[in-house]
Amino acid sequence: MNDHPAPPKAFHLTPIGIIEGDYPDKFGIPRQPGLASAARASLVLLPPFDDPLTVRGLDAFSHLWLTFVFHQSPERWTPLVRPPRLGGNAKVGVFASRSTHRPNRLGLSLVELVDIDTTCGVCLQLRGADLVDGTPILDIKPYLPWAEACPDARAGFAPEAPPTLAVTLSPAAEAMLARRDDGDSLRALICQVLAQDPRPAYHCGAEERRYGVRLRDVDVRFHARTDATGETRLEVVEIVAM
Ligand code: SAM
Numbered sequence: 536m537n538d539h540p541a542p543p544k545a546f547h548l549t550p551i552g553i554i555e556g557d558y559p560d561k562f563g564i565p566r567q568p569g570l571a572s573a574a575r576a577s578l579v580l581l582p583p584f585d586d587p588l589t590v591r592g593l594d595a596f597s598h599l600w601l602t603f604v605f606h607q608s609p610e611r612w613t614p615l616v617r618p619p620r621l622g623g624n625a626k627v628g629v630f631a632s633r634s635t636h637r638p639n640r641l642g643l644s645l646v647e648l649v650d651i652d653t654t655c656g657v658c659l660q661l662r663g664a665d666l667v668d669g670t671p672i673l674d675i676k677p678y679l680p681w682a683e684a685c686p687d688a689r690a691g692f693a694p695e696a697p698p699t700l701a702v703t704l705s706p707a708a709e710a711m712l713a714r715r716d717d718g719d720s721l722r723a724l725i726c727q728v729l730a731q732d733p734r735p736a737y738h739c740g741a742e743e744r745r746y747g748v749r750l751r752d753v754d755v756r757f758h759a760r761t762d763a764t765g766e767t768r769l770e771v772v773e774i775v776a777m
Contacts, residue, residue, distance in 0.1 A: 550671035551584040554664065557724060561607055561667050563733040563748035566619065568644040568665045570696065570731055573723035578659040578672055585656035594651050596677035603642045603672045605635040612638050620693050623736045631691065645678055699730035701768040708771040725755050729769045752777050
């Protein structure tokens with residue numbers, strides 16, 4: 536090994552911005568960005584980073600890498616984790632996973648940049664983020680497909696997007712959406728999030744159980760139904776304003 540000086544024991548990192556978006560809670564957020572493209576978020580830059588000069592030219596990029604802190608995860612970590620994709624029992628190394636319980640609690644998400652508002656400070660309008668409200672953002676970088684897109688890459692135990700469930704909405708839920716100006720985008724968000732089956736893995740099969748997930752400014756109440764062919768779908772029973 537080279538005799539380069541040992542790195543410092545710790546680095547001081549300052550959040551450059553905060554996420555405000557459609558996910559008030561961790562529960563229900565898809566496991567990776569882009570799985571619910573209807574999810575809207577604002578990335579509000581914090582002083583002194585909220586100088587419009589910091590984002591000059593950024594609008595020429597359609598996608599951004601966000602580096603952030605899983606601030607709602609505990610600081611403790613373990614060398615092995617249980618990825619939900621493996622059913623919650625099999626273990627892999629924490630660095631072979633996208634677990635939120637990891638050293639330094641760093642997350643990385645590729646998100647779509649929709650607009651940049653510099654009328655008061657800097658606010659980036661994003662789509663498809665998988666981050667809970669209040670997530671501190673450490674860095675923003677433009678996505679370079681020619682350098683970073685590797686469609687033929689081996690992807691271990693997560694070779695493709697997770698399977699999805701069919702989602703239906705009750706007439707009462709549809710009536711509530713019809714009364715909202717953002718009804719179409721909220722319906723898309725609800726269907727995309729529920730299609731990822733947010734139910735805890737150990738609950739699957741409990742048909743009488745009713746679930747609630749908070750999205751945007753509503754509480755979406757749903758249950759599971761399995762038909763004669765064994766196909767499970769999630770039905771939105773009601774949507775209640777928070
Ligand atoms: N794409 C990122 C990555 O690979 O680092 C995140 C992947 S992680 C599996 C996605 C999950 O992180 C979401 O389903 C959500 O439950 C959780 N999450 C989102 N924001 C968080 C935060 N600020 N603190 C802790 N967990 C968070």
